Amino acid sequence: MPTQVRVLPITDRAHDYAQEIVDRLRDAGIRAESDYRSEKLGYKIREAQMQKIPYMLVVGDRDIENGTVSVRTRKGDDLGAMTPDAFLGKCLTEIATKTKDI
Numbered sequence: 001m002p003t004q005v006r007v008l009p010i011t012d013r014a015h016d017y018a019q020e021i022v023d024r025l026r027d028a029g030i031r032a033e034s035d036y037r038s039e040k041l042g043y044k045i046r047e048a049q050m051q052k053i054p055y056m057l058v059v060g061d062r063d064i065e066n067g068t069v070s071v072r073t074r075k076g077d078d079l080g081a082m083t084p085d086a087f088l089g090k091c092l093t094e095i096a097t098k099t100k101d102i
Helices: 012-027 041-050 061-066 084-097
Strands: 005-009 032-034 055-059 069-073 078-082
Touching (some): 005 012, 041 055, 055 084, 069 084
Antiparallel strands (some): 055 069, 069 078
């Protein structure tokens, strides 16, 4: 099954938070993974877009402080910061209605 969401931590400090997000998404039935390689963020985003992964969640220090994720789509749209629960609700709604922002 293809990945629906890839979580991209900006720094090593964000790895634990990224894993929490992945676990929460997987618990809800979303196919999620994270990319812990120490590549540049732009490279990881381009790679995920080329692999046609619908959503990338970029997490950094500010996201950890605020309890948010920065959402980007495969088309390159930046949906801004939202809480993991808000993003999960959006995903589950899209899956239930079979619609995509993509």
